[in-house]
Amino acid sequence: xxxxxxxxxxxxxxxxxxxxxxxxxxxxxxxxxxxxxxxxxxxxxxxxxxxxxxxxxxxxxxxxxxxxxxxxxxxxxxxxxxxxxxxxxxxxxxxxxxxxxxxxxxxxxxxxxxxxxxxxxxxxxxxxxxxxxxxxxxxxxxxxxxxxxxxxxxxxxxxxxxxxxxxxxxxxxxxxxxxxxxxxxxxxxxxxxxxxxxxxxxxxxxxxxxxxxxxxxxxxxxxxxxxxxxxxxxxxxxxxxxx
Amino acid sequence: xxxxxxxxxxxxxxxxxxxxxxxxxxxxxxxxxxxxxxxxxxxxxxxxxxxxxxxxxxxxxxxxxxxxxxxxxxxxxxxxxxxxxxxxxxxxxxxxxxxxxxxxxxxxxxxxxxxxxxxxxxxxxxxxxxxxxxxxxxxxxxxxxxxxxxxxxxxxxxxxxxxxxxxxxxxxxxxxxxxxxxxxxxxxxxxxxxxxxxxx
Numbered sequence: 249x250x251x252x253x254x255x256x257x258x259x260x261x262x263x264x265x266x267x268x269x270x271x272x273x274x275x276x277x278x279x280x281x282x283x284x285x286x287x288x289x290x291x292x293x294x295x296x297x298x299x300x301x302x303x304x305x306x307x308x309x310x311x312x313x314x315x316x317x318x319x320x321x322x323x324x325x326x327x328x329x330x331x332x333x334x335x336x337x338x339x340x341x342x343x344x345x346x347x348x349x350x351x352x353x354x355x356x357x358x359x360x361x362x363x364x365x366x367x368x369x370x371x372x373x374x375x376x377x378x379x380x381x382x383x384x385x386x387x388x389x390x391x392x393x394x395x396x397x398x399x400x401x402x403x404x405x406x407x408x409x410x411x412x413x414x415x416x417x418x419x420x421x422x423x424x425x426x427x428x429x430x431x432x433x434x435x436x437x438x439x440x441x442x443x444x445x446x447x448x449x450x451x452x453x454x455x456x457x458x459x460x461x462x463x464x465x466x467x468x469x470x471x472x473x474x475x476x477x478x479x480x481x482x483x484x485x486x487x488x489x490x491x
Numbered sequence: 492x493x494x495x496x497x498x499x500x501x502x503x504x505x506x507x508x509x510x511x512x513x514x515x516x517x518x519x520x521x522x523x524x525x526x527x528x529x530x531x532x533x534x535x536x537x538x539x540x541x542x543x544x545x546x547x548x549x550x551x552x553x554x555x556x557x558x559x560x561x562x563x564x565x566x567x568x569x570x571x572x573x574x575x576x577x578x579x580x581x582x583x584x585x586x587x588x589x590x591x592x593x594x595x596x597x598x599x600x601x602x603x604x605x606x607x608x609x610x611x612x613x614x615x616x617x618x619x620x621x622x623x624x625x626x627x628x629x630x631x632x633x634x635x636x637x638x639x640x641x642x643x644x645x646x647x648x649x650x651x652x653x654x655x656x657x658x659x660x661x662x663x664x665x666x667x668x669x670x671x672x673x674x675x676x677x678x679x680x681x682x683x684x685x686x687x688x689x690x691x
Contacts, residue, residue, distance in 0.1 A: 263606065264638070268508030298678045302639040326677050334642035336650050343605035350606075473605035 255319065257283060258307045258327065260366060261300055262346040262353075274300045274321070275350060276308065279360045282353035285310045287321040299324040303333045303342055303370055330374035338373050341383035344473035345369045348387055351469045352394040361393045380453055383477070385445055387460055388437040396467045400435045410434065410459055412466045424462060430455045454478060497523070549622070551598040551615045553580045563587075563595060570594045572629040576619070576648060578602050578636055586634065594632070597622065602640040603647060611647065619648075623657065630658045637664065637682075663688075 259276030266272050272287045285308060287300050299306055300321065305328040310319035333342040349366045369386030376382045391397055398410065400417040408431035410416075411423035417435060426434055429451055436448045437456065450456060457478045464471055493501070497519055505515035522530055547554040547561035554561035563569060563583070573594025577583055583596050599614040611617070623631075631652055635641035645661055652659040664682035666675050675683075 264640075270509060296676075298637075298676050301678070329678065329681075334639050334646060336643060336647040339603070339639070339643035339646075340605045347606035471606075472608035475608065476605040476610050 253312050254309060254322065255312065256307060256309045258305070259283065260346075260349075260363065260370070261302050261304050261306065262350045262366070264300070264302055272297060272300065273318070274308075276306070277349050277353055277363050277366060279363045282350065283310075283319075285319045285321045287324075296321055296324040299326045301329075303346065304329055305367070330370055332374045333370060338379045340473060340476040341379045342370060342373050344383055344471060344477060345373070345386055345390070347471055347473045348390055348464070348468070351471070352390060352396075362390060365390050365393060380477075381450060384450060384453060384456055384460070385437065385448075387464075389442060389445065391460075391464065391468070392438070394468075396463075397438050398463065400438045402435075403432075408434075410463065412463050415467065424459060426459065427452065427455060430459075434459060546598075550596045551600060551618070552583050552596055568593065571626065573632070574623075574628045574630070575632040575634050577634045578641060578644075582634065582636075599635070599644065602635055602638070602644040604640050614644075616648070620651075623652075623655065628657060630660060632660050632662065634662045 257276070257278050257280070259278035261274055262277050262282075263275035264272055265275075267286075270289050273284055274287055275282060275284045287297055289297070300308075304326060307325040307327060308321055309323040311322045312319045332338055345366055349362055353362055365386055369382060369390075372382035372386065373379045388397070396415070398415050398417050401419065406419040408426040408428070409418055409421055409423035410426055411418055411421060414423070417426070417431075417438060433448065433450050433452070433456060436445055437450075440448065457474070461471065461474045461478060464474075492498075500519045500522070501512070501515045504510055504518050505512055507515075510518070522533075543556050544553055545556045546552070547564055549560045549564040552561045552563065559565065570593050574597055575586065575592060575594055576597045576599060577586065578599050578601060580598055583598060586592050586596075597615065597619050599616065599619075601609055601614050603609060603611065603614070631648075633645040633648055635645045635648075649659050649661070664679070664686050666672065666679065666683050672680070
């Protein structure tokens with residue numbers, strides 16, 4: 249039985265790449281994983297291009313032509329818009345979660361939970377007065393569900409280090425030095441129950457962002473959005489370069 | 492299939508935005524059928540445009556290299572105290588075609604896009620602050636595009652401009668002129684309702 253050339257899928261727009269031709273390649277994350285489609289004349293205002301804006305939750309009908317890798321967007325239905333994500337103080341965080349989801353979603357096995365955590369993060373950013381906290385917790389949770397969370401002792405007591413390359417938080421040894429007041433927060437982010445982590449008071453967020461940036465860069469990719477959240481990341485003195 | 496020079500020409504034409512392989516082939520055959528003078532004129536126009544155009548040091552719009560500033564910045568007819576911020580030089584042309592604006596422009600050459608590594612310092616925003624510091628403005632109109640990236644850029648600028656005490660406005664959202672409401676998409680219609688205006 250031949251596969252239908254028309255496919256209908258629901259997803260969140262996590263990246264838009266305008267092409268010089270006026271078309272736009274949209275990357276969406278669905279519960280089944282990531283997919284891309286080209287919206288013809290996507291730079292035009294309104295209609296399908298308007299619905300395919302960044303962070304929108306949409307249902308897309310795509311048409312795949314023979315011998316063409318990239319499906320063409322035929323119709324778009326808007327399921328939800330989170331208007332506050334364009335606010336200047338929220339936008340960098342929403343971009344970070346979308347970029348992280350884009351990088352992590354190479355394996356469809358994580359699709360459902362990754363989509364759930366991205367949707368939860370974007371909803372939280374849209375309404376929570378503290379977007380920095382929402383983004384930090386969700387970024388670590390997304391790393392966890394993709395299987396990149398560092399192993400961690402239950403209650404670190406001594407000098408704690410984040411062994412980036414080894415993927416573990418440890419007492420002593422090599423890795424990035426973690427201040428004593430930051431260590432419990434880092435362990436909570438790395439292994440705590442999701443519900444508890446969402447309510448956990450995070451003290452030194454700048455340090456936690458730096459640790460996330462270094463850890464994600466090693467295990468996933470250099471995330472460009474982090475630069476707008478923690479502009480002065482290169483405090484390499486905070487720890488050792490992972491080996 | 493084709494002689495190498497023709498294949499080369501098709502390939503190069505195919506790199507142009509909006510020109511697919513078939514269009515590139517048609518253009519290449521069209522050029523082949525033209526006489527030498529017509530092709531020379533086209534080639535000279537391309538080279539001349541590339542060599543004699545640059546960015547205006549004041550507003551970053553496109554201008555001729557032998558000018559000090561672009562034709563809009565140097566025009567005495569334009570209101571120097573009114574500034575419109577746009578993403579691309581093409582947006583300047585679009586607003587000029589409306590015939591409704593007589594102020595000056597500032598072209599950002601993009602919009603904030605953290606996931607593509609585009610921050611404020613990668614656009615002409617630092618120069619915008621310098622410009623406003625030197626000449627000031629009665630009003631700044633934010634005419635960035637209505638994408639999330641354009642909205643975020645407008646909001647970022649609005650916040651900084653408010654801190655500087657500059658009157659700031661955003662271009663209106665709404666229904667295209669001449670269209671039926673039932674054909675408007677829900678995003679545009681929703682914004683048109685949200686940003687409705689009182690009628691006298």
